[in-house]
Amino acid sequence: MPNAFALLGLPRAAALDDEALQQAWLAASRSAHPDQPGGDAARAAEINSAYETLQAPEKRLKHLLELHEVPWCTVPIDEGMMSLFSQLGPALQNVASFLKRRQSAASALAKALLAPQEMQLRDQLEALGTTVDEQRTQLLTTLPDLDSRLSSGDTTALSDLQILQARLAYFSKWQAQVREAFLSLM
Structure with missing residues (x-):
């Protein structure tokens, strides 16, 4: 491009x-x-x-890395992100399992009995979505400082840019997954 x-x-x-x-x-x-x-x-x-x-900030940072000819590499996620992922994975699996049960519920009573669990799942997804949004927003606040470091010739700025891009890509994907799961409960 x-x-x-x-x-x-x-x-x-x-x-x-x-x-x-x-x-x-x-x-x-x-x-x-x-x-x-x-x-x-x-x-x-x-x-x-x-x-x-x-x-999209994650795409912008990826493009910026390409322009700087920084080769792609894997970036491990930190403990905080891993903790969030360990909550997100089971929550998404619980939603998928719940949707199967709801689809197989034949009577109005069976569907009504699932309502409390549905509400609990919605609350859990909303809380996780808020956490993902907050952490992504926090990462975005570091962009001006990163620009300053890049323009001053800081040699570690490109590796930090690579890490930030990977983290933003994770958060963007997680936002989409939470949004999709939440909408599937509607």
């Missing part, structure tokens, strides 16, 4: 202002839109892809 930052006229940065990103995308896509004079469908697609890459 071409440099998404350059396509949208933005600086290479881990932290981007959402409003500035959207404005840059709108300006670039207006000029490249195929319905405009001089517009180009391929360029418009590149601009949309660049926006999609930069909009």
